[in-house]
Amino acid sequence: MAKSRAAFRLPKRDYEARVPALRADLVQMQVDLQHAPFPVLLVVAGDEAAGKGEIVNLLNGWLDPRGVETFAFHAPTDEERERPPMWRYWRCLPPRGRMAIYAGGWHTDALAEDPHTPAEFAHFRATLRRLAHFEHLLAADGALIVKLWLRLPKEAQRARLRELEEDPDTAWRVTPADWQSHRDYDRRAELAADMRRATHRPGAPWHVIDAIDSRARNLTVGETLLARFRTHLRAQKKVPRPAKPRRITPLRPAGREKLLALSLDQVLSEESYQLKRDKWLGRLNRAVRSAAERGRSIVWVFEGWDAAGKGGAIRRLTSAIDARDCRVIPVAKPTDEEKSHHYLWRFWRHVPRAGRVTIYDRSWFGRVLVERIEGFCREDEWRRAFGELNDFEQQLTEHGIIVLKFWLQLSREEQLRRFRHREETDYKRHKINAEDWRNRRQWPAYEIAVGDMLALTQHAGAPWHLVPADNKRHARLEILKVSCKQIAAALGE
């Protein structure tokens, strides 16, 4: 065996002759990356003993370590366990212009599921679909994703483990579990092949690299990364800039029709409101505590016209929830750290821990509302977003998070009344500015975008609640009632 392997080995002097140019190219890549509009995600995965750790360390040696960060996913921390599984990967994403190396990647976590029963296989396949979606999402946003699988055949693995064992300096690295895994080689290899097939997609393909000859392996890794980077950089330069659309045409006219059909003439006296409100606030308080006791988190999402009363509705809600367990996230202009990540990153950041509450005052739906209308993103981006948003919410609900989505519907006349009232009232004047008036002129465009949003992001796990909001009291009560009911239903009460 040793002999036949030797035949395939890249001679040391050839290797050493080629490395300097490769290193120089890689460092130049990092310089170019600094000004590139995308991040680089490099996954280094592979068979046991194929040299994943060596490659990660080699690249860190070749590259300038100041421009790259390496992540290895050990056992999840409790802060990670209390969130949907993908949260730990989202928090390790590099910003545009930077690079991350993932030792093992999320794929190794998935393979650790080591499925045997049909139920376990079903779970495994669901995990893989989620990973494929995650990568698709990032790739579509422009990220360069390079996934390497270092392949080591069974015989070579045995030889490599023996070699490590025989050297006193490396013997500690070989554990009984490694030999156990070696005996199970065929099954594991098949599982890994399944995994690669399920996550091999345009924008995130696998590169299977022969790891028998470590010198050839090293060069192939560097060259693969470089080639992908160069192609990607060229392609990204051709991506058109977003532009403000000339007109907005509906994708699903039924959504807008439903919105317009909503009756807005509710009446509710102050006394009647107060009486009912206190009852529902009490119920809400119990419902939220009941959810917390079971470790279930709650996410409220408030969208609606300017001056529709989102802030007031949120204040009524929070008055019934222990402030110590609740965060309100006002979604306005992103910070520069947020801008340099995928648009969903800023929302993933605030996903609550087990038993806690996050209230988003405006939300991820900005992607298909203001960003669509103002042309802050391209048409293909907002079109794709409907599916991305649904998937994001599905990840929340699958983790047991209760997601409550409200659209506060206002008549254009009532908005005008409220704008004027704000302008005339000293302590409300700060709540109105030129942008509000500009948005108001876009009313018909927003009606179309809102209609599409309601129709295309409506799903059983996180249904939209349309709330007539011309009457503030009625709207607040409606929100309380609907929230109580949806929480009770989610808890099976």
Added chain:
Amino acid sequence: MAKSRAAFRLPKRDYEARVPALRADLVQMQVDLQHAPFPVLLVVAGDEAAGKGEIVNLLNGWLDPRGVETFAFHAPTDEERERPPMWRYWRCLPPRGRMAIYAGGWHTDALAEDPHTPAEFAHFRATLRRLAHFEHLLAADGALIVKLWLRLPKEAQRARLRELEEDPDTAWRVTPADWQSHRDYDRRAELAADMRRATHRPGAPWHVIDAIDSRARNLTVGETLLARFRTHLRAQKKVPRPAKPRRITPLRPAGREKLLALSLDQVLSEESYQLKRDKWLGRLNRAVRSAAERGRSIVWVFEGWDAAGKGGAIRRLTSAIDARDCRVIPVAKPTDEEKSHHYLWRFWRHVPRAGRVTIYDRSWFGRVLVERIEGFCREDEWRRAFGELNDFEQQLTEHGIIVLKFWLQLSREEQLRRFRHREETDYKRHKINAEDWRNRRQWPAYEIAVGDMLALTQHAGAPWHLVPADNKRHARLEILKVSCKQIAAALGE
């Protein structure tokens, strides 16, 4: 008792008459805060059953919840336990223009130490000193810190607990531990008084508020916050803006003298270097693994002249460390999230978990170097920083983190050679720009600032290592050697 207490109660109608104006003022405060150059930290602490939770929720009801975040410190998560105790508070600091409410604050965590033995008391006092320092640090940076202690006398506490027990809706809130704590009232009250004395400082005073009458308590809380805010806002407007100093005068000339006395004429042949390097890289690898096995983290800090070889030295270091356990943090222009916090916040963010390594390429010492020289901060700020930096490092070392600080000393002639070489070399040109030349002209000023830094931030727990860097090979070897030795000493090897 009930009768005599009744005599002191604020009548409900008086209360209700005063609340609306107070609420309006508080909301106006939030509007003003948005543009204020400081954050607001409100601590709500107090005796058991004095209504801390009620106050926190009341304020969340009175305020616009979108401008305030509430934190309660439950049992630390594992990510928190693996860092110095103050890390969990640093991560919950609001940015300028925002407000945080701390239910119980860090003070309640300190009181939970519940000291009995002399050793426990010594630990308790050390905790209090740390808290006082933390608050002093934030207050000096302009933060408004309002600390409320809700006081409930023993008799009133008993009455309140009984009252809660008798109401079926609140009975669950009274636990045997509450009665236990009640029987221990006097000792606990004394401990709390000690805590308040130890943390009652200008800029972070305690306001002890009588909590017997809940209506009077509520008004006092709101009015206290408001009064402190208004005074603070006026005072902050008078704080002078930083300005570039006309000349730099040394605080500790001995530091600069020591720097200049350093011999820079080391010679080391390439062969001799390679031989020794590999030996020391091996040792470093073992030392870092040995530290990791004991859960000890390592922080490297690299400071030095432009082109002194920090990057190269860091690459040699990282070549001996498993990249999966190591992060390199290049410290350049802060992000806007970083700018809106205390200057140490961006360094606290990256403090490593147990057994991990963080390498800072430039660091917190920028405060007393570039910020001092360019006038990015005021004189009182950089003068105060020496103590703040020492304290920060002390917190790291007390937690068991090994802190290795290097200053790479270069001659002005050698810097010129390297600058020119960079300009002449294609793949190095990106490493030099106009700012480097500007900094170079400031050489004498930097010599003074560096000298002061070396003299004033030199301490046994985290000593400075001055490394002659005109000879790159010698410098790299020196860094490896010194690192190995300091790690071994810290591990008691």
